[in-house]
Amino acid sequence: MTRLIRYLRGYIKESVLGPLFKLCEASLELIVPLIIAAIVDRGIGGADRPYILRMCLLLVLMGGVGLAFSVTAQYFSAKASVGFVSRVRSALFSKVQSLSYSDIDRLGTGTVITRMTADASRVQNGLNLTLRLLLRSPFVVFGAMIMAFTIDVKSALTFAAVIPLLSLVVFGIMLITMPMHKSVQRSTDGILSTTRENLEGARVIRAFRRENAEILEFSEKNDTLTQVQKRVGRISALLNPLTYVLINFAILILIDTGAVQVNLGNLSQGQVLALYNYMSQILVELIKLANLIISISKALASASRIADLLEIESTEPSGTSCEPLSSEVALEMSGVSVRYAGAREPALEGVSLSALPGETIGIIGGTGSGKSTLINLIPAFYPAERGEVRVFGREVSEYNPAYLRGMIGICPQRAVLFRGSIRDNLRWGNESASDEELYEAITTAQALDVVNAKGGLDAMIEEGGRNLSGGQRQRLTIARALVGNPRILILDDAASALDFATDAALRRAIRDMRGERTVFIVSQRASSVMHADKILVLDDGAVVGYGQHDSLLLDCPVYREIYETQFGGGDGNG
């Protein structure tokens, strides 16, 4: 939490005043038993009706003032906690925007999303409760004890004894059950995953006639869960009876000692009543405190996870150059190796390659052969461990990342679109593109029928492009990459959902686009790359072939294998 404290700046006033007003309210509450004592001793004892009336009006007045205090406190703490968390969320979002691809890989997007949603709201709740209650409960507990001491030291000793005992019970039960709750959670996760497995593997389970075995397994896990739940339940069920006994026994002792003191003339009847009332106040506050501590410890854990994320140093390249050095060679790689964080084997090793403006380069290979790794080096998404990657003569890490990426149009493997109109989505490639330019890109990407079918550029795309088929999405993402009329175009397995005819038409259209550009086509299909100017064949992170289709067919066994499996036997008539 301390690491996040700077986001509280600007809410200092609220975070101090909130608890302060709360304490004022609590002090008023502590005075109530004294007033009741006065009513009994002076009012009833002295048969002073006007006094009773005055005191009761005072009670109402104090309630009113307490209400005002407490409303003020609630407002300040709500304002501080909401403001604080809004800032933290914005800082988190901005941190994530600054991260590099490797950072994102390492963190995992799921984790980041949890930090910004569940963790952030837990912190908000925790801070709000802390400001409102953390000081209040101990204040009331100890305040009650101190008030008891001012009434009668001997009786107050009961308070001094019972408070630690009560705390022991309340916090002891909390500490014992906390790990047990975790094991309940684990067991629940167990039956959850069995259920999910059985839905996802329904066909296999039935094909192998495993239904009864699965039922048995589930009911065993379910039994275990029930057992653990009952065990936690038994212990939690001790809380109320134990605290009840402690408090009430303490009250009995109070009355007993009180009786003796009154008989000796050291105490009055009203004062005994006041002591009794103070004792009653303690229990409620201790239980509140225990619950509060659970929420706060959860919030603290969330806060430290958030702080961890905020403290990450981005590994994004920090270059500033916006000037290419030459326009003769679009891309040049020499002796490039890449190793992902934590991987034993390099993902790419000793790759050299050059591409001239206007050339089309095909990159082919199986899954995990390093195709995507290779093309991700061009926009400096990942750094090369060794070797050089130059775009238009300049090392990619020297470029300002935004400038470099502005020159490149990329169509990633996963065809993702965002919620918004088709126009909004396509303009990601170039914010100021006119409708004509958009339609030009759409036509090239073979997506005209998609846009027409949806009702034009203003048609809305749902989150993740749900309302489009895989092939439709893919064509629109290709169009998006084309909109900026980029000097380098990268199609990373971008046509996998397209049928062969559309794929071919797409390649033709890209070739005929105006302007000169270098195109990289990554694919597993031989048919997609066989007409490229150069084909790079990757296998297991290494270049095993580099050249044109015909020569590769002769001297690159991996390329031949791929070609033959796709075009049927050695006698394929392609």
Added chain:
Amino acid sequence: MAKGNTKSGTLKRALCYIGKYKLLLPVTALFAILTVALTLYIPVLVGDALDLIIGEGLVDLGGVLKILSLAAILIGLTALFQWIMSTINNRITFHVVRDIRNDAFRKLESLPLSYVDSHPSGEVVNRIINDAEQLADGLLLGFTQLLTGVLTIVGTLGIMLYLNWIVALVVFILTPMSLFIAKFIASRTYNMFRMRAESEAAATSYIGEIIGNQKIVKAFCRENEAQEEFDALNDRLGAHSLRAIFFSSLTNPVTRFVNSVVYAAVALFGAIMAVSNPLKEGGIVALISVGELAALLSYANQYTKPFNEISGVVTEFQNALACAARILELIDEEPEIPDAPDAVELSVREGNVSLRDVSFSYTPDRPLIEGLSVDALSGQRVAIVGPTGCGKTTLINLLMRFYDVTGGSILVDGEDIRGVTRRSLRQGYGMVLQETWLSPASIKENIRLGRPEATDEEVISAAKAAHAHSFIKRLKDGYDTLVGEGGEELSAGQRQLICIARVMLSLPPMLILDEATSSIDTRTEIKIQRAFAKMMEGRTTFVVAHRLSTIMDADLILVMRDGNIVEMGRHGELLERGGFYSSLYNSQFAH
């Protein structure tokens, strides 16, 4: 079909589950009554004791001690009863939920696959896990707080009336005020919470969309635009949260204020009446003693608590009922048509499969397959080809009887598959699907899935035949390596090899293979192809074919498009025909 849609229906069904523990119900009710009665009686005793402590030299110490000892015993008993009651309630709740979950899971295993296919798995999981959980919470609260809450209110009123009817009346009239106010605030804040929920959902889905695709955002340098948009959503969420949190947090202080008014009123009326003490103003009947006033004050303090609790419980209970309805709906779901009572065990001799005039559709208004007749003779290879999403898996669904044909029939060795048990039919097929599902267990157990009695040697030789042995033995724990959720991460290709080994081990007379290898590297692909080829020898095989080599060697090619079989024949014939197949085939070579 049993419909549990109405509220009372759901309640009745839920009660059936509780019925199993009906002997415990009167016990817990008894303990609830005892606990409440004793809890309410203690303040009276304390008040009695206070009355004996009048002033200097006026204390009846013996009397006080007597009352206090009685109170001590009763306090001990109360605690004991309370604990027993909670333990019983825990037991009933957790057992009921366990039983419901077991039933739901059992139903899951007998549901038709159409149900599994048409319901997102998250939704079903949610019913069995979360809904059951919330049902448990609701039941537990209902048991522990509903009965005791009602009893406490009734009891408190009764005792207050007994002690002093005027004060009781004051409390009775004033306390509903706090309920009204709480309700008023809740209804006012409902809108604020709805707005907050909306802006929260907007922010969350934006986070999911952008952060989930952060790489694309970066690829297009949209970081600043995204931040701007997020900040706008975030500010809106902040503003809505502040209002919702602040206004809803008013409930407590305001009800506390009402309570303090009630408290002051009780003190006022009580004290005024206590002043009219016969000892001091001779002749007038004693209206109230100080001890009684103390008891009344403590009741006034506690009286509103069960009200608030009960209204909480009622909401919780309604939620629990809704959850129960969802999970019961699953339990009441129509199961798969059971095997015919006279179903025989199919023993496949030849493996001749014939489809006679088969029609099928997932939904009645969209006919899919109509009048399809195909004969696959023993040992033949039938290839199913077509573009993605053309319904190739539909045919597999019918062969394995995951779905039943809507017209015509499917025969295996002359036997209608609806006349044989599903188990024996499925035993006749070996299946390797695109979705390479592995059970969360060791590799060995996964390979043994089809033949649990196989020896280790048999498992290993099956793995060798599937070209899986070499990678398995290189794993840390070899054949004992755990796979599936939470286990070793295997590549799609490795998983598929294990699935093939699984079929290799049981070697059934008929095969269903899905060749889809888009996620498998070339090397593994070749291995898999070899393994497939070996398996297919002498077996009737249905292949969802992606490779030309498979297609060209097939004895029969079924060409599918939009769910229909549009062409059927051998490779050469189909090419000559110049139809869909030939255009599909030729498009591969388009420049």
